[in-house]
Amino acid sequence: MAQRGFHPVSGERSGRCSRNARIGLCVGLSVAVIATVVAVLVWHQGRLQKPPPPQKWKGRGTTSNFSHIVLGRCYTYIQFLRPELRNRDCRKIEEAFRNAFLSKNPCQVTEQDYAPLIKLINQTVDCNKTVFWSRSKELVHQYTRLQKTLFTLEDTLLGYLADDLDWCGDAGSSEMNYDSCPLRREDCPASAVSVFWTLASRKFAEDACGMVHVMLNGSLSTPFNINSTFGSVEILNLQPKRVHTLQAWVTHNIGEISRDSCTSSSINDLRSIVNNMNITFVCQNNYRSINFLQCVKNPEHFLCG
Numbered sequence: 001m002a003q004r005g006f007h008p009v010s011g012e013r014s015g016r017c018s019r020n021a022r023i024g025l026c027v028g029l030s031v032a033v034i035a036t037v038v039a040v041l042v043w044h045q046g047r048l049q050k051p052p053p054p055q056k057w058k059g060r061g062t063t064s065n066f067s068h069i070v071l072g073r074c075y076t077y078i079q080f081l082r083p084e085l086r087n088r089d090c091r092k093i094e095e096a097f098r099n100a101f102l103s104k105n106p107c108q109v110t111e112q113d114y115a116p117l118i119k120l121i122n123q124t125v126d127c128n129k130t131v132f133w134s135r136s137k138e139l140v141h142q143y144t145r146l147q148k149t150l151f152t153l154e155d156t157l158l159g160y161l162a163d164d165l166d167w168c169g170d171a172g173s174s175e176m177n178y179d180s181c182p183l184r185r186e187d188c189p190a191s192a193v194s195v196f197w198t199l200a201s202r203k204f205a206e207d208a209c210g211m212v213h214v215m216l217n218g219s220l221s222t223p224f225n226i227n228s229t230f231g232s233v234e235i236l237n238l239q240p241k242r243v244h245t246l247q248a249w250v251t252h253n254i255g256e257i258s259r260d261s262c263t264s265s266s267i268n269d270l271r272s273i274v275n276n277m278n279i280t281f282v283c284q285n286n287y288r289s290i291n292f293l294q295c296v297k298n299p300e301h302f303l304c305g
């Protein structure tokens with residue numbers, strides 16, 4: 001009788017246990033080899049497919065939490081600020097905003113890319129309620145926050161979503177570029193952000209009707225600057241068939257010498273441009289309602305007594 005576990009002829013170990021062990025060892029080794037090969041292949045593939053780092057620009061990167069901020073602003077706007085827009089789909093709006101610039105070179109984003117976003121928002125401003133501004137951002141928004149029937153671009157949903165944010169993507173990635181975005185005029189003539197503001201400003205002006213307003217900063221030597229967005233985009237896109245009058249409110253920083261800016265040469269340039277478009281121009285120096293607003297912030301000032 002052969003010894004248990006030892007084959008009498010081959011001299012090899014026999015029995016169920018050792019055969020199973022050999023099979024197990026073989027299978028284990030094979031699995032290990034295959035797994036190693038697969039792992040090496042995946043690693044190699046991953047190295048080959050790793051996206052190149054995003055392009056570097058001179059400007060700040062996308063604002064942190066961009067998507068959350070846009071979504072939050074959208075719900076705040078349709079829920080509390082202008083409930084008449086409550087049927088807008090904020091998720092789709094945020095997605096359309098993101099899709100306008102993701103996976104694209106930020107210097108090659110076009111107005112067309114923002115068309116789905118603009119279509120989803122679809123908001124109109126009543127006649128006589130449009131307010132433009134230039135170099136007077138804080139004061140004009142203090143004013144329209146109280147005069148709720150008036151709208152600056154930033155009081156519309158489109159402007160409200162984007163105000164003070166930075167954003168850009170990258171052609172080689174589907175992620176936002178949080179490190180840097182193109183700086184206006186330095187990296188390229190039109191970045192994802194500047195294309196947006198030019199488009200939003202143009203549409204805001206094209207849609208205006210009746211009497212429109214602009215708040216300008218009389219404390220500057222040129223309250224009207226032809227190169228500003230107001231001077232180069234908004235004014236030129238007013239529709240004379242829809243707009244009969246442009247009223248300018250020229251304000252001065254409280255406490256600064258208050259001259260009659262309505263007769264200054266830059267305001268005269270504005271008057272000529274507007275009159276040539278067959279639109280009436282009216283200029284108001286130190287508009288009283290806005291002076292009162294300035295006094296709320298500076299109640300002790302002698303001019304506010």
Ligand code: NGD
Binds near residue numbers: 134197198228234
């Ligand atoms: O292309 C731009 C750009 N253009 C202006 N600004 C821009 N920011 C970008 N990131 N990309 C900024 O708008 C600029 O730095 C100021 O902070 C602000 C307004 O510029 P200002 O005071 O020179 O005034 P503009 O006439 O150029 O523009 C104000 C008018 C106003 O009637 C709005 O309806 O043009 C409309 N807007 C344009 C651009 C940007 C508003 C904004 C905004 N809310 O940031």
